[in-house]
Amino acid sequence: MISSVFLGDPAIDTINSAAAPEQGKFARHLKKWLVPGLYALGFLLWIFFFDEGLSALSPWLPKRAALQMRTPLHVLAWQHFFMVAVSTSLAVATSLLLGSLVHLTQSAELKSLVLSVSAIGETVPSAAVIALSVPLLGYGNLTCMLALYLYAILPVVRNTIVGMETIAHSVREAGTGMGMTRFQQFLHIDIPLAAPIILTGIRTALVINISAATIGATVGAGGFGVPIISGIRVYDPVMVVQGSVPVLFMAMFADKSLRVMTSNDI
């Protein structure tokens, strides 16, 4: 065949590149998960060995107030995790549905409306959202979860719409031209090609929620906000640090592991 001449010798390339991944695959996975693993380790050490560490360091620390926190850290961790996980996953489900529906209507006006509403919505401080939900649901973690839920919808909806919008015109046309129905295109083209951008939105929402959930303590929702808020009240910086460091670890772990999961250079 005339044409096979100018394609070089691909057989050789393929053999070389096929052999390499097999050897280094495990090592590369290990390397990728090393950083998130360290964050998780730091988190667990902080949760379970905080008191031990504190008493070891006590000679060098300023004298602390008599009032101490009664809830153990691992319970706060669970409360925090629960609020974030429930609110974020419900928000992701809602916004995927909402974003897809907006995309499927193919109405440019609706798209730009939703995009600008979500941009404005994100400028509302999360503390205000929580405060405003109190009259609705009273004190407790439900209020906090409602606020976090509303807050997380915004970035995910926006990225769903934008992600599906930015698919190359020729790819879309190919889908139609090959005889895919609108729904088949949505399933086989829109979703997989928008997935990386949607996941970026989910990552943003998750990180925002992990930190915003600390404000929940002001409405009695529990979580790592409890030591932070009480630490501020009694002027105890150790307590503030006790609550904020695990939040930091949690947020970094969530961010990094979602990044690792979505990077496809395995």
Added chain:
Amino acid sequence: MIRLTQVFKAYGAQEALKGVDLEVPEGECAVLIGPSGCGKSTLLKTINRMVGIDSGRIEVNEQDIAGYQPELLRRQIGYCIQGVGLFPHFTVQDNIAVVPRLLKWPESQIEVRVKALMEMSGLPDAYRFKKPKELSGGEAQRVGVCRALAADPPVLLMDEPFGAVDPLTRERLQLAFMEIQRALKKTVVFVTHDVEEAILLADRVVVMNQGQILDAGAPGKFAGEVEEPFVKSFLGSEYPLKLLRRYSAKDIGLALLPAWRGAMPESGRRLLRMDSSLKEILSEMMRHGLQEVPVEVEVDRYVRVSYEDLAGHLKEVSKL
């Protein structure tokens, strides 16, 4: 066979197609050519209903396409789009298999088909599991052609399929496509703005401007007198010279030509053979300032091809 009768299409006040009549017989390749915005792409897209028409009638294999559900119609028509448009998240194999999968072919049959198509278009088997971004421009275009041919459709629509590649790759793609078309004999509608591409691939050249077909005929036809002023200026005054590339030495009836006598012209020149194009033969004459050159018809047998033979051939095809 494709037949369009009085097809009209307007985008608002902008008339894209103004009463187009076109017939492409079974197994022929019709090349639509014209300047940008002349409606050639629009015309192509009306055939698989990517563009709906305002009035008129389009038949594919004696069936009015208005009677089909658009998706089902498109699965029966091969489509090579401008800019290739491979699905970036699919492997080469999955890209080619799109239409067969939509048609619910069994997987084993799909794999056989993909392998056969890739071999035919000169893609190595190892490429099946590559992603489009790992391919060069020319390779991606080949995959695009394979994808259009995957379900063995009787009709093929090609919208500037060899657009965004360098001239050398483009020529190779054209030759590969000619070979495929010679083997498969599809009914093809091909859109281009490149006159040389049209000359090489067309059984029938269809010149369009401003939503109308101005003239149509075999490529040779336009080497003679052309009346229509737009067609004349669009195809250009060098058209006969470009047309020479379409024909090779074996098209001019070498058996009737006298054998080459006397000394061969000086060494170091290119050896002309049966499959050299007439353009190469003319170039060789000009390079050496000769009126006649030897062409090898079989080992150590040369015939004398003269300038008159070339001009005579063009005259002959322009009358067909």
